[in-house]
Amino acid sequence: MKKPAEKEIHQLDIPAEIDVAWVLKWMRPGRTSVRVEEMARELAEKARKIARPKALYKISYPRVIDKATIEIDGITFKSKVLSKLFTGLDTVIPYIATIGKELDALNAERGEMMKGFCLEIIKTLVLGNASEYLTEYIKKKYKMPRIARMNPGSLDDWPITEQRSFLSLFDNVEERIGVTLSSGGVLKPTKSVSSIIFPNESGFIPCQICPNLDCPTRKAKYNPELHKQYLA
Template identity: 45%
Template sequence: MEPVILHLPFELSEEELMEKLRLKEGHPYRNRVLELAEEARKIAAPKVIYKHAYVDSNDEHKVIIDGITFKSRILSVNLEAIHRVFPFVVTSGVELEAWGKGITDMFENFCADTIQEIILESASENFKGILDQECGLASASNMNPGSLPDWPITEQKPLFQLLGQVKEQIGVELTESFLLLPVKSISGIRFPKEGTFENCQLCPREKCPGRKSPYNPELKAKYQ
């Protein structure tokens, strides 16, 4: 199937923003932060490119999806007996990135970065909801290239090959070092799965600010 492009809704709550920035009621910078948030709301145009793709074959260490090879033991285990998957790239958008780059004050730039992060997280969650409803996925999980040593950041390349003209469609490009631009972008493969799977469950790194689930050494042993 051809890739699908969607403009994604997002939420940017004052409460969440102030909590992330640790600005209490009455803080002198509070009003300026709210002004920045309103600017971002007017500019932001988060998008996603995704497609319905099919697993051609799956062995212990690689999976072939629509003719493109992905090398990962963990991906192989997660996609065992699964035939349809959903590769994607979500971005907060080139518009919001340009806005953030135009802010030169150090503190305000940090606030703008946090605002972009919240918008990306919100848009990403909304994409999951839209996709799951569209495809009737009662339970689904994601894997993201670079989040685990078993599926390194170099796997961004075949993911982009699978999706096609990502830069032309939503403005996200893959650098020679396999990073995404705009930086506030995320790529991955969503797939149906009973229960839940988070990359964090296999990562022993302590004090990770982005952790969504606790490390599970028993689960990690299953994938080795």
């Protein structure tokens, strides 16, 4: 891969895809009514019209400093897992994806609980789809057929407190895609995500080494042996 300028940042506008059946599935399984279905359809249509999901990403160069420290474009991060995963890599792709301010501003009125719940699910779906869209785009564009991803905060090993350093990999995030960071390290709009994509042949998924067994969004079975290998 040809190395672009260190600070080269790319912006991608992403289509808003909303599968109403998926939204209904997450609302009240087996307990949705015709009225609720109608409301979900209307909200999904409204959301689809106004949503402008987008992402920033850049081609970055990692350096493993020691077993628990890495650098990306000269910025230091502390993580044993990243140190192991980045050994031997010369290119990684940090990104920030968001549903955008337009959809974020679509809210239910006070007391409209079901509507608010439905919108929450729609926004979650739009963000998940945006992240997947960007990932597939990068795999294709940069010829990375097998990749893995890690977010600041997804594991105790790479805490959310590194979010500020992570955002400093990019310039003018707010001006470009409207994402800001609260003093507590939370991205705004809250339906935004920061993550890093990197080539990985092993099929690594952070959930494999995350001991949070009750997590409802787990994507892979916990593997205590792998946990030891990464975090011993």
